[in-house]
Amino acid sequence: MNSNGSSPAIKLEGVSKAFKDLKVLDDITLEVAKGTGFCLLGRSGTGKSVTLKHIIGLLRPDSGHVYVHGKDVAALKGRELAEVRRSMGFLFQSAALFDSISVGENVAFPLRRHTDWPDAKIREMARAKLADVGLEKDYDKMPSDLSGGMRKRAGLARAMALDPDILLVDEPTAGLDPITSDEIDDLLVELKKKGTTLLVVTHNIPSARHIGDELAMLHDGRLIAQGTAEELDRSDNEMVRAFMRSEGAG
Amino acid sequence: MTERLGLMVLSALAWVGEVALFGVRALYEAFLPPYEFKETLRHIFEIGWRSTPLIALAGFAIGVVLSMHTRASLERFGAEAMIPAALAIALIRETGPLVAGLLISGRVGAGIGAEIGAMKVTEQIDALEASAVDSFKFLAVTRILACILAMPLLTMVMDFCGIFGGYVAEASISGMSPQLYFHRAFSLIEFSDFIPATLKTAVFGLIIGTVSSYLGFTATQGTEGVGRASTRSVVLASICIILMNVVLVKFIFFMFPVRA
Numbered sequence: 001m002n003s004n005g006s007s008p009a010i011k012l013e014g015v016s017k018a019f020k021d022l023k024v025l026d027d028i029t030l031e032v033a034k035g036t037g038f039c040l041l042g043r044s045g046t047g048k049s050v051t052l053k054h055i056i057g058l059l060r061p062d063s064g065h066v067y068v069h070g071k072d073v074a075a076l077k078g079r080e081l082a083e084v085r086r087s088m089g090f091l092f093q094s095a096a097l098f099d100s101i102s103v104g105e106n107v108a109f110p111l112r113r114h115t116d117w118p119d120a121k122i123r124e125m126a127r128a129k130l131a132d133v134g135l136e137k138d139y140d141k142m143p144s145d146l147s148g149g150m151r152k153r154a155g156l157a158r159a160m161a162l163d164p165d166i167l168l169v170d171e172p173t174a175g176l177d178p179i180t181s182d183e184i185d186d187l188l189v190e191l192k193k194k195g196t197t198l199l200v201v202t203h204n205i206p207s208a209r210h211i212g213d214e215l216a217m218l219h220d221g222r223l224i225a226q227g228t229a230e231e232l233d234r235s236d237n238e239m240v241r242a243f244m245r246s247e248g249a250g
Numbered sequence: 251m252t253e254r255l256g257l258m259v260l261s262a263l264a265w266v267g268e269v270a271l272f273g274v275r276a277l278y279e280a281f282l283p284p285y286e287f288k289e290t291l292r293h294i295f296e297i298g299w300r301s302t303p304l305i306a307l308a309g310f311a312i313g314v315v316l317s318m319h320t321r322a323s324l325e326r327f328g329a330e331a332m333i334p335a336a337l338a339i340a341l342i343r344e345t346g347p348l349v350a351g352l353l354i355s356g357r358v359g360a361g362i363g364a365e366i367g368a369m370k371v372t373e374q375i376d377a378l379e380a381s382a383v384d385s386f387k388f389l390a391v392t393r394i395l396a397c398i399l400a401m402p403l404l405t406m407v408m409d410f411c412g413i414f415g416g417y418v419a420e421a422s423i424s425g426m427s428p429q430l431y432f433h434r435a436f437s438l439i440e441f442s443d444f445i446p447a448t449l450k451t452a453v454f455g456l457i458i459g460t461v462s463s464y465l466g467f468t469a470t471q472g473t474e475g476v477g478r479a480s481t482r483s484v485v486l487a488s489i490c491i492i493l494m495n496v497v498l499v500k501f502i503f504f505m506f507p508v509r510a
Contacts, residue, residue, distance in 0.1 A: 056380050085382035096377035099368075110381045158381075 007070050009034040009166055009197040010055055015064035017050060024050050026221040027064070037188070037198040039212035041205075041243060046218040048201040049093055052168045055199065056090050057081055068166065086114055089159030093170040095151040097143040103154045104130065104139030110161040129157040132187060134180065149176040156184065166197045173204050185210045205246055217243060273460035276394045279387055289392040297358050297393070298400030302407055308353055309346065309408035313415025316340060321423065330424065334435035337416040342439060343447045346409040348495055351454035354397070354404060355487040359462040362393050363483030366466025367476040390467065394459030401455030402448050442506045450498040454491050461487040
């Protein structure tokens with residue numbers, strides 16, 4: 001339970017992870033309340049994407065627990081894990097679009113897998129999700145025909161396809177122009193207002209201030225700061241303050 | 251030196267063990283829901299139908315060549331009348347299944363290894379999992395099943411085209427009628443010649459699908475790793491087919507001793 005008395009949407013409890021001798025996460029504990037925006041900050045290679053992959057169950061912690069809607073993700077298998085994953089959307093850093101099908105079919109893919117809607121309705125929904133990210137005219141294009149930023153937006157549309165309760169977003173504005181970047185931020189804030197829980201990995205501090213109700217900073221696999229943007233601005237840690245002062249995009 | 255050789259043998263055995271477990275898991279999961287019928291059918295089309303021209307052409311050419319060689323041998327004994335039967339037996343019992351297996355290993359094995367390998371290194375497999383889709387079942391089980399089902403069908407195509415190629419070659423030399431040729435070709439063929447030899451290619455399909463899917467799933471190191479997965483899929487699947495063929499032929503001779 002959190003301070004509001006409701007159970008958090010996401011909870012990490014003492015999570016540690018190492019790849020061979022390299023410790024990537026070291027005793028991470030954090031909570032993301034339902035319907036809030038949580039931004040994970042930090043320099044490259046500090047374990048932010050690895051944290052997201054633990055939450056969706058692509059990686060399992062060496063020690064500690066990851067809870068999503070109160071369920072220990074690492075302990076789930078098969079249908080139970082699929083059930084938890086269906087409640088989440090994931091935007092990969094590389095977008096990870098399926099390159100053998102069109103952009104529209106990428107967005108339609110989760111709908112085809114997890115709903116019994118007719119083809120026309122699935123296509124309509126996929127077009128609507130693409131329109132949300134400004135790609136309504138690109139349904140039939142192949143992922144290889146899109147720019148990096150457009151691929152990212154298509155990936156976001158796919159992550160939103162099933163209207164998930166939780167959206168895990170890895171650097172949503174990396175490689176986007178400032179106007180599109182602001183549009184994506186506004187879209188995420190809009191989703192948050194509708195009740196979606198956001199966990200966003202970003203280097204873009206203005207974007208984090210806009211989206212995040214709470215921010216946390218990872219450094220060398222450890223959580224060195226957590227709180228509101230204002231609290232991080234006043235952090236005792238010079239690195240945190242320096243990071244918060246930066247206007248780095250991406 | 252002996253120690254190094256021993257380590258290499260152990261490492262090869264460990265690899266074979268891992269691939270075998272991968273294949274057994276695929277066969278086991280094929281019987282568990284959800285069943286990926288649509289995806290399996292799509293792969294049967296991709297693997298089977300799209301390989302048909304290659305198999306038909308290769309079968310025809312092999313039939314022509316075999317016919318010429320058979321004629322050159324049997325002519326010495328005045329046994330030209332046996333050419334259709336000898337060619338049909340050679341094709342149906344051994345040449346057709348083995349050549350079809352090796353050709354599909356080249357065409358399909360490389361494709362599967364590269365496709366799954368590319369998906370692995372570009373996080374598309376992770377994206378499938380994140381979309382609550384069982385990537386093993388969706389990518390590996392469907393392809394392995396498609397290979398198992400398509401191989402016997404493709405082998406029949408190769409057998410038929412080979413016998414037809416043999417007829418074309420024979421007719422151009424001796425002017426033999428199609429009725430006489432096909433009557434002689436099938437006069438000595440029994441089900442025990444055709445069924446086991448054709449069904450053994452389902453095992454070849456299992457090998458091609460399993461080896462190439464395994465190498466795709468274990469691909470690392472970017473595009474170089476994808477290339478390696480593709481090449482190794484062809485090489486290792488071909489070697490496994492040739493070795494397994496020895497075991498299967500021995501097994502068939504054991505099961506059908508009269509016709510051996």
